Amino acid sequence: MGDSTDDGPRPLVTDPFDAVPALVPLRDAAWDGDWAAVRAFFEGIATDEAAGAENLSLAAALLAGVERTEWFLEKAVQDRPADPLPRTLLAERYIHLGWRARGRGPAESVSWDAAQQCHERLCKAELLLIEVCAEQPACVPAWTARLGTARGLGLGQSEARRRYDRLAEHHPHHIRAQSLLLRHLCPEGDGSWEAAHGFAEECASAAPDASHAGVLVAEAHLAHWTALEGAEADEYLRSTTVRDELLRAARVSVLHPDHRRDWHWTDSHSTFALAFSLGGHVVDAAPHFAALGDTVSESVWRNVPDWRTRFTEYRATAAQATH
Incomplete structure (x- = not known):
């Protein structure tokens, strides 16, 4: 992967057209x-x-x-x-x-x-x-x-x-349609967290192994985290329950042995990398950063303050934790 060249850090690839x-x-x-x-x-x-x-x-x-x-x-x-x-x-x-x-x-x-x-x-x-x-x-x-x-x-x-x-x-x-419906099911869309998480888990369980459906679980947890404040937000993604759900979702989707890189790969790995990193689960974030390299989905990370710096810092931390 690597974070830099002899001339300094490599720029991040954020254009989805360049990623595919x-x-x-x-x-x-x-x-x-x-x-x-x-x-x-x-x-x-x-x-x-x-x-x-x-x-x-x-x-x-x-x-x-x-x-x-x-x-x-x-x-x-x-x-x-x-x-x-x-x-x-x-x-x-x-x-x-x-x-x-x-x-x-x-x-x-x-x-x-x-x-x-x-x-x-x-x-x-x-x-x-x-x-x-x-x-x-x-x-x-x-x-x-x-x-x-x-x-x-x-x-x-x-x-x-x-x-x-x-x-x-x-x-x-259909992963994009499921992601759009998930937003309706969150409290912001007059839904509930129970409905949102339930739908995400349902989609991940029903989809064939190695599909992208597992990312919906991460999307739901990130949406939930965004709605919280202060200590409650800090602790939410750190919980072992959330971590275990994220791990299961990643294993049946983008980390499944039969998964093949396709047009959705940047968004999916970016979402898991962000969720694990915000929760402090740096080792779990590592395979997603390794897959991403210098590529990242801006639409996933842009709600994090100074997200480019945070991405490179989280990526370096994950790499160090696995060596």
Whole structure:
């Protein structure tokens, strides 16, 4: 792994496209505003029966984060009004823009203008997705995106669960959809910690060994930790109960002997590395840091103050603890 070169510390790789070389052509096509190349990329994903639905949803979410993509996606929707792909991708972009307008602070800190911008963009996305799901009931990426709009528009747990169930009819172990539903089940989404942890454990137990479903257990514990304060927060992830649940989840997922690196690898190992590190379980964090090397998911770690420094410090501590 190593933390430095002769010229100093190596920069962290935080761009998810750089973490997965197979995704680079999608980013290049987006930068060029090349709809034909974007469409060809997604059509290529769809031919992979084993990972197609998972990768379609992930690629759609990553494309949504590339700047100014709405320009050529809106034109693609106009040119191909019956095609579900451009509408789904444009909806994902509108969702991204909506959450960006709102910001990441608590609801009480969001200005009226920001909240209104977010609402308007999510409504535009929802209208597109309603059409797609009505025409293509098995369109998993569209149902996945609708879990995001359900949360942003405050449509409630029952509606979110209905959307997830429709998706699960076609893909019962869809990790991104499960992660989105998990947010609805937390107290912040008018759920409970019992419901959130129960759902995460249920998904991890039901999924095939070596899948990514175990990461939901870590996501639930990190969400729970975030909601706590002071000594209660400090002790939460340090508990042996939480540590044991994290260890079991890691062993049946990304640390399972049959697990193979795929497009989700950075998020999963970053999540386990963070949960174990915050709990002081440095030896347990070590294999996840070893897998990550200089790569890290910013979306997972960015809520930690000075997260880049903390990541490199935790990684060094984990490496020292295992030698």
